[in-house]
Amino acid sequence: MDLTTILFLVLAFLIITFSAAVVILPNPIYAALSLAVTMISLGFMYFLLQAYFIAGVQLIVYAGAVMVLFVMVLMLFDLRKEIAAFSGSKFSSLLKILCGLFFTGAIIIAIRQGVIALSVSAGEPTPAEQIEMVKNLALRLFTQYVLAFEALGVLLLVVAVGVVAVARSRGGTHAHHN
């Protein structure tokens, strides 16, 4: 086994274990932390697949996003009560297992039907080649796919405005004293 295979196995083990832990762990704090580990391992998996730009972006975006989730868990959950609420009845357990089986089946069908490219490229790209790849990606994003890209931006803006509208401060240091 070469180093890449060993690293792949370690990362795959981490991703599968911790994404299972996100679902299984009853404590929401540990679930959020497991999600963070999953996202970080996924980022390093992209490094291993030589998709360096996506790897960096994965770390930047998801590290921040999961952290917000973490803070939400800390601030919004009354942990003692919620832990009890998370472990459900027999009926809901059955439902969870059925959902799990359904998704496993869907994934197996997708893998068997789909065409998967396993060989990435010959050899590791040099730093200059990596920059070229990023330039290509950027040019595509801003020419061929610019409409989709901008639409996504608008979608995110709508979400941000909506969040501010819902969560608008009615007190505290930023309140307007009329």
Place this chain on the structure above:
Amino acid sequence: MGQDAFEITINTAKMLVIFLLMVQLVPVLVWIERRGSAFIQSRLGPNRVGPLGLTQLLADAVKFLQKEEFLPEHGQGLIFYAAPVMALIPAALAFASIPLSAPIHINPFLWNGHKFGPYDFEFQSFHFGVGIVYVLGVSSLGAYSLLMAGWGSSNKFSLMGALRASAQTISYELALGLSLVGAIMVFGTFDFSQMIQFQSQPLTSLLGVHMSIPAMNWGIFYQPLGALLYFASTFAETNRLPFDLPEAEGELVAGYHTEYGGLKMLMFYIGEYGHMMVGSALMVTFYFGGYLIPGLTVAQVHSHLATWLHLGANPAAIVTALALHVVFFIKVFFFLWVFVWVRWTLPRFRYDQLMDLGWKTMLPWALANVLLTAGWMLFKGMH
């Protein structure tokens, strides 16, 4: 890693040495901080142990080793112990990908009857083409250690510090990233080595005055506003005064590391100073020409050193890299000193002032900087 045993050995040793370099600089920085604060406040500072108090740090390390090891009563053991380690990793990973000196080119040579080379060793642990994206991605993981410390300690002061830290980090990461975008546009690359290559060109004109200074095409002349915004948001990202609200000792005892002592607290310190080093190194690489000496290209330094010291090409390449490494660290230490200087000069912001500054001042200015740069580049017809 390399093509033969020699190259692999050197590259592995390099990783270890650069990590140790970062960790070993922390005591020096603590000394600078303590002596510097004393200087600013007209005190003497630690001056009893060894020359200029330099071995005080050794004594401190021994003291840290002897501290009691404890877990707070309701603390979450796993998270509590993982947090200090998490503080150390992001800074070390980010620092490892920054070029600390000129690459060393070794011509083929004979050793023990075997022919080796030619080699090109870069003065950094690993070289990614997407350098800055990688550094930003990795260093954004640093906030997890603060959150984990805050939660795992089961202490209200720690938790409040951690919540402040997360909000602050997420807010200022935007300004920090955007302030660098202008420079990335000018350089046309994410790669630190290519940025330094760009800056090693001669400076031909400044504010309409024509001139020609070799190796002086620094980013600061193209991005003065970006440099200012970047350096200001670095203070928030490293939780230093005037933005040290996560550990504001007047309000929160010590914030997220209230419950930590001994070596665990030392690791938080190493993380904080490591982030300062990464911030200063990026400042130097982006805006102040990295390891370049103004007025001298790397090739000129190489040939001058070879003539003065009567060296062959290979030893001269190594000496050049070491000399430029010293130059790099002189620049980095200047900005580290500014960190210390500001800490003991400015008072702390109030939390809402901090958020207003981040979102209502720095972010719009950073966006304006991007637009201005884009317009200027279009006007000049660059790229």
